[in-house]
Amino acid sequence: MRHVDVLIIGGGPAGISAAIWCKRLGIDCLLLEEQSQLGGQLFNIFNEIIDYPGMRTKNGIEMQREMVKHFVEMDCLYEVNTKVLFIDERSKTVKVKKQAKEQEICYTYLILATGSSQRKLGVPGEQQMIDRGEVYSASADGERLKGKTVAIIGGGDRAFEGAHLLSSKAREVYLIHRSTRFKAREQYVERVVSNPGIKVMTDTEVTAIHGDRHVTSIDLESKNKEYKSKNLLVDAVLIRLGVAPNVELIKGNVATAQNGLVVTDEVHQSSNPFIYAIGDACTTPLFSSISSSAGQGTIVAKHISSLLTKS
Amino acid sequence: MRHVDVLIIGGGPAGISAAIWCKRLGIDCLLLEEQSQLGGQLFNIFNEIIDYPGMRTKNGIEMQREMVKHFVEMDCLYEVNTKVLFIDERSKTVKVKKQAKEQEICYTYLILATGSSQRKLGVPGEQQMIDRGEVYSASADGERLKGKTVAIIGGGDRAFEGAHLLSSKAREVYLIHRSTRFKAREQYVERVVSNPGIKVMTDTEVTAIHGDRHVTSIDLESKNKEYKSKNLLVDAVLIRLGVAPNVELIKGNVATAQNGLVVTDEVHQSSNPFIYAIGDACTTPLFSSISSSAGQGTIVAKHISSLLTKS
Numbered sequence: 028m029r030h031v032d033v034l035i036i037g038g039g040p041a042g043i044s045a046a047i048w049c050k051r052l053g054i055d056c057l058l059l060e061e062q063s064q065l066g067g068q069l070f071n072i073f074n075e076i077i078d079y080p081g082m083r084t085k086n087g088i089e090m091q092r093e094m095v096k097h098f099v100e101m102d103c104l105y106e107v108n109t110k111v112l113f114i115d116e117r118s119k120t121v122k123v124k125k126q127a128k129e130q131e132i133c134y135t136y137l138i139l140a141t142g143s144s145q146r147k148l149g150v151p152g153e154q155q156m157i158d159r160g161e162v163y164s165a166s167a168d169g170e171r172l173k174g175k176t177v178a179i180i181g182g183g184d185r186a187f188e189g190a191h192l193l194s195s196k197a198r199e200v201y202l203i204h205r206s207t208r209f210k211a212r213e214q215y216v217e218r219v220v221s222n223p224g225i226k227v228m229t230d231t232e233v234t235a236i237h238g239d240r241h242v243t244s245i246d247l248e249s250k251n252k253e254y255k256s257k258n259l260l261v262d263a264v265l266i267r268l269g270v271a272p273n274v275e276l277i278k279g280n281v282a283t284a285q286n287g288l289v290v291t292d293e294v295h296q297s298s299n300p301f302i303y304a305i306g307d308a309c310t311t312p313l314f315s316s317i318s319s320s321a322g323q324g325t326i327v328a329k330h331i332s333s334l335l336t337k338s
Numbered sequence: 339m340r341h342v343d344v345l346i347i348g349g350g351p352a353g354i355s356a357a358i359w360c361k362r363l364g365i366d367c368l369l370l371e372e373q374s375q376l377g378g379q380l381f382n383i384f385n386e387i388i389d390y391p392g393m394r395t396k397n398g399i400e401m402q403r404e405m406v407k408h409f410v411e412m413d414c415l416y417e418v419n420t421k422v423l424f425i426d427e428r429s430k431t432v433k434v435k436k437q438a439k440e441q442e443i444c445y446t447y448l449i450l451a452t453g454s455s456q457r458k459l460g461v462p463g464e465q466q467m468i469d470r471g472e473v474y475s476a477s478a479d480g481e482r483l484k485g486k487t488v489a490i491i492g493g494g495d496r497a498f499e500g501a502h503l504l505s506s507k508a509r510e511v512y513l514i515h516r517s518t519r520f521k522a523r524e525q526y527v528e529r530v531v532s533n534p535g536i537k538v539m540t541d542t543e544v545t546a547i548h549g550d551r552h553v554t555s556i557d558l559e560s561k562n563k564e565y566k567s568k569n570l571l572v573d574a575v576l577i578r579l580g581v582a583p584n585v586e587l588i589k590g591n592v593a594t595a596q597n598g599l600v601v602t603d604e605v606h607q608s609s610n611p612f613i614y615a616i617g618d619a620c621t622t623p624l625f626s627s628i629s630s631s632a633g634q635g636t637i638v639a640k641h642i643s644s645l646l647t648k649s
Contacts, residue, residue, distance in 0.1 A: 097393070318359075
């Protein structure tokens with residue numbers, strides 16, 4: 028059976044950083060990525076990246092290219108299209124599948140860098156909208172959304188903050204939430220509710236997003252019977268349903284917090300001393316960034332290096 | 339009196355990252371740097387930087403240029419040649435001096451990004467050697483030091499690790515330490531002492547470094563009277579006396595650990611809730627890196643942003 032000192036699951040910025048550092052420190056390391064390309068959530072960044080110190084890129088794809096170039100130049104070992112099916116923490120083995128072929132890999136230390144996923148509405152038209160690149164940042168896209176009618180879907184901080192930020196730019200802002208209760212902080216909610224430029228629609232589900240070249244309208248269904256179904260003309264939809272860490276693989280093996288995040292200490296060790304977590308699998312959305320993910324990859328590789336040197 | 343929401347002391351990677359993120363998050367921020375240029379310890383990196391994910395640079399100066407370019411393009415406010423003389427945590431004010439002119443600046447939050455300094459021997463020839471760029475990494479410069487006679491000065495982990503790493507490359511390795519007691523871990527010491535390629539000289543002080551274009555020899559003085567003074571022919575000197583965090587300014591204001599580092603929590607808050615520390619002022623040399631410093635700058639700016647939004 029194949030054995031590696033460090034096995035990294037996930038090829039986003041955190042995993043890439045850990046692999047580069049393992050290589051730098053002379054550690055025998057392999058990175059596994061489920062998708063066909065490394066980069067993880069970088070593929071979901073459509074705006075300019077201005078906050079990775081020393082490097083500005085047009086978008087996430089450009090950052091992905093630079094990171095992968097660095098990774099490949101360092102001769103880091105990796106496998107794409109490789110799904111981890113199962114982690115056996117007792118035998119320190121993972122079972123992976125690549126194109127119908129299954130194999131087992133044995134590790135000394137495992138680094139979970141599986142990231143998080145944006146929750147989606149799961150309605151017709153949503154994926155097409157995303158594929159067209161109609162993905163906006165409320166803080167950075169004020170100019171792009173100037174004079175437009177914007178629907179923000181969600182009931183948490185980011186939904187309310189986005190509505191507040193865009194209310195001064197957009198022509199009209201709708202905040203649409205399926206419940207009457209909000210997860211957002213009270214002062215965020217107050218600020219939005221008292222803003223005459225924002226229409227808050229509660230107990231309302233979005234059932235479809237329409238538009239061929241760009242979003243033109245959404246279908247709404249009200250639960251409080253005010254209206255059964257309604258078509259609302261909008262120019263842009265911002266889905267703010269939050270993110271969920273990708274921790275299905277590890278659940279039960281290590282301690283996770285109520286929000287699903289893997290609990291780690293200051294060197295990113297989980298409750299299992301042979302399993303580490305970095306990046307969005309263990310970081311709240313508030314602190315999630317390329318920069319902090321890269322920093323965590325560094326820390327964990329340096330820590331594991333010191334353990335391997337000792338032994 | 340001038341007031342800023344966030345005052346950053348120190349313009350190395352940690353401070354630059356915090357400033358870029360403050361700007362990104364719309365926080366009123368000012369960075370103060372004592373030297374004439376931003377960059378901090380980047381000026382001491384003479385080797386290729388291969389471990390900042392996404393960016394490889396020939397040396398620290400090239401990295402400095404990219405980081406400063408980014409910083410300046412973001413319109414971050416800063417002052418160079420500006421020494422902080424005093425921090426008054428009660429009035430939340432710092433006294434600074436720029437070209438004989440003193441002024442006071444009031445802050446809401448203070449970020450200490452003062453870095454650390456390499457301890458030096460303080461002997462003739464040392465600064466000239468550094469200025470000539472004769473600064474080596476034991477892990478990265480094996481090829482550059484191949485076949486050479488190398489003196490490593492120090493008694494800690496890095497000195498012993500360096501001696502071990504270079505023993506297979508260099509022609510001869512001397513490990514020179516002023517005491518007979520070592521701070522290094524036992525297994526490091528054992529590995530070096532049992533290595534016939536390394537000569538360990540204890541109770542020995544280096545009193546001078548000679549050489550015009552490059553190092554040619556060093557003067558040694560033995561405390562155990564074996565020899566009074568001795569000139570040793572060497573081609574390279576690696577000074578490994580450890581680093582000390584630059585925390586003189588803050589001592590007494592916030593809790594520091596025995597190693598001098600500012601004690602911080604997971605969002606880099608110190609024992610004073612209005613004072614934060616990032617980078618080498620709060621990070622052990624083992625975990626010090628451009629990448630983790632940048633990550634810490636991100637975290638602290640995001641955290642302070644959430645506090646400022648609340649208020």
